[in-house]
Amino acid sequence: MAVYVITGKLGGGKSIMSVSKVRDYLNEDRIVATNIDLKLHWLVRHQAKKCRVMRVPDKPSVFDLNAIGLGNPLIARGIKDESRNGLLLLDECGTWFNSRDWNDKGRKELIDWIIHARKRGWDIGFIVQDLSVLDKQARVMFAEHVVYCRRTDRMTIPFIGSLYRMITGQRLKLPKMHVGVVKYGTERHSMTVDKWTCFGSGLYNAYNTSQIFTSNYDHGVYSYLPPYYTHYRYRVTYDFRNIMRITKIYFKRFKKVTCFAGGCLLSLLWLEFTAPAEIETVKISPTEYAGYKIMGYYKMPNQPYTYSLQNSDGANISSVQLKDIGFDVTAINACTLKISNGQSESLIKCR
Known part of the structure; x- marks a missing residue:
C-alpha cells in the first residue's frame, strides 16, 4: 500500500x-x-x-x-x-x-x-x-x-x-x-x-x-x-438528418460570410468558364508596303515626321496608321522612311 x-x-x-x-x-x-x-x-x-x-x-x-x-x-x-x-x-x-x-x-x-x-x-x-x-x-x-x-x-x-x-x-x-x-x-x-x-x-x-x-x-x-x-x-x-440540421444552423449563423464566400467562388467559376477566346494575331511583313511612295509629310515643332503614303493602286495610308498596325516607324529624313516588325524591314521613299 x-x-x-x-x-x-x-x-x-x-x-x-x-x-x-x-x-x-x-x-x-x-x-x-x-x-x-x-x-x-x-x-x-x-x-x-x-x-x-x-x-x-x-x-x-x-x-x-x-x-x-x-x-x-x-x-x-x-x-x-x-x-x-x-x-x-x-x-x-x-x-x-x-x-x-x-x-x-x-x-x-x-x-x-x-x-x-x-x-x-x-x-x-x-x-x-x-x-x-x-x-x-x-x-x-x-x-x-x-x-x-x-x-x-x-x-x-x-x-x-x-x-x-x-x-x-x-x-x-x-x-x-x-x-x-x-x-x-x-x-x-x-x-x-x-x-x-x-x-x-x-x-x-x-x-x-x-x-x-x-x-x-x-x-x-x-x-x-x-x-x-x-x-x-x-x-x-x-x-x-442531423448533419443537415447542423449545416442549416451554421448557415444561418454565418450567412453573411457564407454569401460573400459563395459570391467569390461563383465569380471565379464564371471567369474560368467564360474566358475570352484567344485572338489569332496575323503578322504583316513590311515588304508588303514596299510599293508605297511618300506623297507628302509634315512636321510640327518638337514632333516627329508624319508621312502620307500611296501605292500604285491609289490606296493611301499614313505613318500613324502603320504604328497602330504594329510597325516600328523610323523617319530617316524628309524623303525616306523605314518600317520594321522586328524580323524584317523596308525603306519607303518619295516618288
Missing part, C-alpha cells in the same frame, strides 16, 4: 495534481473514492461504461469508509496484487486531522481503518496545506510519501529572469506546469523517489475548483454514473 501526503501552498496545484492521479487510476480501470466533486466526462472518454468512482462525505467517518468496500476486487478472490489497488483521495485533511480534533469521537475507529487500509486494497492520498498541520501521530503513522507541489510559472530563471525584468519591466515566466516532488519520508532531506508532472490544461474542468468542505455534509457515500450514461448515450448522432 502507498500512502501519500500531498502538500503545497495555496494555488500550488495540490488538487489538480491529485486529480491527475485519479485520471491515471481510472485509465487503468481501478477504483477511486474521494471527497472531491469530480466531473467524470472530463477525466475519461465519454464512451466509458465501467469506471467506478465513489463520492464520500467531506469529512468521512469510519461508517462511510466501511461503505466503500474493497479497493482491490482481487482480494475477494484471494489474489494479492497491489498494482490493482484503488485510490482513496481525501482533500482538506488539515481541518479534521489536526491535533485539536485528534481525540474526537470516532477518531480511534477511523485511524484503525486507515491502518488496515492496505488489507482492504486502498492506496491513500491526504491533501493538506502543510505537513505540520497534521497531528504528529498521524505524520508518524501514515506519512509514507510526502509530495511537495509547485507551479513552474511562479519560478524564474536565475540571472536571465532578472536581466529580462530590468530591460522590459516585466517578469519572465516559465511555462505553466505542475510538478510534484515525491519524498520517501517526512523530512525535507528525505530521498526523492519520484516526480509527478502535469500541465493541467485538460483538468481544470474535471473537478469543482470552488468546492467548500463542511462538517455538516448531508449525503452519504454514493457512486458517480459513468460518462456513457450521463453524456454519450444522449449525444446527437451524426446521421444525414
